Amino acid sequence: MTDKPSPRRLVRELVLKALYASETAKDTQEESTTEIFLEIAGEYEISDKNLRFARDLFNLTLRHYQWADRQIIRLSRHWDIDRIAVVDRTIIRMAMVELEHMPDTPVKVALNEAIELARKFSTSESPAFVNGILDAFVKGMKNLSGTE
Secondary structure, eight states, X not given: OOOOOOHHHHHHHHHHHHHHHHHHOSOOSHHHXXXXXXXXXXXXXXXXXXXXXXXXXXXXXHHTHHHHHHHHHHHSTTOOGGGSOHHHHHHHHHHHHHHHHOTTSOHHHHHHHHHHHHHHHSXXXXXXXXXXXXXXXXXXXXXXXXXX
């Protein structure tokens, strides 16, 4: 028995694929990233609401990737960011941006979705690595806000 992924999981897969394609494309002008997003989005049957969520997450991640990379560098001790697989780095960026800029997403959901993306699209070690970086990020967020 196979479980059908939730609509939001499919949306995050779409965003991951579009971000990965944008990252690995030689031409990174805004027009080309939009074209990449629209091309990949066309492969999915999703509602208008989920398409808006996908576009928001995609654009926010592109806009804040340098901020996310600084967080990754700070949290991934003894790892040069360029040694982190592009897909893992992209998953972590997405989750950090979603946690920071899309407050309607519960923390547990963002973490679980990132781990599941790593499980599906990366190596067997990636879910633990992604979880470790994101767990440290979330603990840092809680320390800054003064909550436990």
